[in-house]
Amino acid sequence: MKTIFFSLLVLLFVSCSTKKESQNNPNPIVGTLEIVAELPINPGNVTVSKEGRIFATIHPLRPENVQLIEITGKTSFKPFPSEQYQSKVNHKTDFSFDTPLGLVIDRKNRLWIIDAGLNLGITRIFSFDVATGKELMRFEVPKELTPKNSFVQDITVDEINDWIYLADFGNPGIISIDIKNKTFRKFSDLNTMKSENIDIVIDNKIALFNGKPARIGINPITLSADNETLFYGAMNGTKWYKISTILFRHKNTDNEIVKHIKIEGKKPISDGASTDAEGNHFFTNIQNGSIDILTKKGEFKTLVKDDRIDWADNVHFGNQSWLYIAVNQLQKTSAFTGGKDKGKPPYYILKTWTGTKGISGR
Numbered sequence: 001m002k003t004i005f006f007s008l009l010v011l012l013f014v015s016c017s018t019k020k021e022s023q024n025n026p027n028p029i030v031g032t033l034e035i036v037a038e039l040p041i042n043p044g045n046v047t048v049s050k051e052g053r054i055f056a057t058i059h060p061l062r063p064e065n066v067q068l069i070e071i072t073g074k075t076s077f078k079p080f081p082s083e084q085y086q087s088k089v090n091h092k093t094d095f096s097f098d099t100p101l102g103l104v105i106d107r108k109n110r111l112w113i114i115d116a117g118l119n120l121g122i123t124r125i126f127s128f129d130v131a132t133g134k135e136l137m138r139f140e141v142p143k144e145l146t147p148k149n150s151f152v153q154d155i156t157v158d159e160i161n162d163w164i165y166l167a168d169f170g171n172p173g174i175i176s177i178d179i180k181n182k183t184f185r186k187f188s189d190l191n192t193m194k195s196e197n198i199d200i201v202i203d204n205k206i207a208l209f210n211g212k213p214a215r216i217g218i219n220p221i222t223l224s225a226d227n228e229t230l231f232y233g234a235m236n237g238t239k240w241y242k243i244s245t246i247l248f249r250h251k252n253t254d255n256e257i258v259k260h261i262k263i264e265g266k267k268p269i270s271d272g273a274s275t276d277a278e279g280n281h282f283f284t285n286i287q288n289g290s291i292d293i294l295t296k297k298g299e300f301k302t303l304v305k306d307d308r309i310d311w312a313d314n315v316h317f318g319n320q321s322w323l324y325i326a327v328n329q330l331q332k333t334s335a336f337t338g339g340k341d342k343g344k345p346p347y348y349i350l351k352t353w354t355g356t357k358g359i360s361g362r
Contacts, residue, residue: 055111097126218232
């Protein structure tokens, strides 16, 4: 009887200890990967508000009648901010979206979208109030900054100083916009912004784009938590660069800016990136089917690798340490295969636990 009683006490102690430990450690294991949404149409980029609302563009390489959506469930979504903004068949207007891709939510709860205008021939930026869906601002980027073959597709916003930074990989450069004064400028440094001469290899095959080995320049761009440092790199690139944003705000010349570009560290061939509040950088590794991290200490490693990460297009933080991932099998589109689209739904919005302090929307 004493033995049984003692055993019961031990079990009770272990159970209480485990429960207490679970309450003290409610967070998932770093690298945990979960499905947020399974979609019949492919997301381009994804971003998440501080309230947890999830928004995604639809990639223009698989065009649909809807271009910007809010995820409402695991298999459901709705147009945002309304159906009137979506380009319906035979209903494309200057008012509606054309080919949006990059999007971000700033800390003022404004949703910003960069619309490359591949059909209209006009690159535009839209801004909406997340709470109401009301359009707040709209800019047209001067055509001289986005000549033929430009593809402006990534965006990051400095809501403290009211500046926007765009990445153009077609004619490699960074377009900076002073929101208050509505002035535009393009800075280019081909040494750091053009594609390196390296192939994208996925499933032992060289990725082709329009029939040639893909060579894509500056693509992901991010900002530090204090908005004082801009980070960027080419998709076909192995280096992650940084530059002080004060140089843009103080209107330094291109020659002066070039002198201050530094290498932050290593990066994979990647289509998207996010920088957290602690100075860690997260990349989509499109060759490895993984999300990689360059830590603030300069260490480079894989955060999570999974078969479902089949061309992760971008990453943005949501609540806490969750990093959201848009997955769209882009290498299987006709632009890459040169023929039939080999992509198969569902296309995913995933999230992974980083264990670091993120910034919602970035």
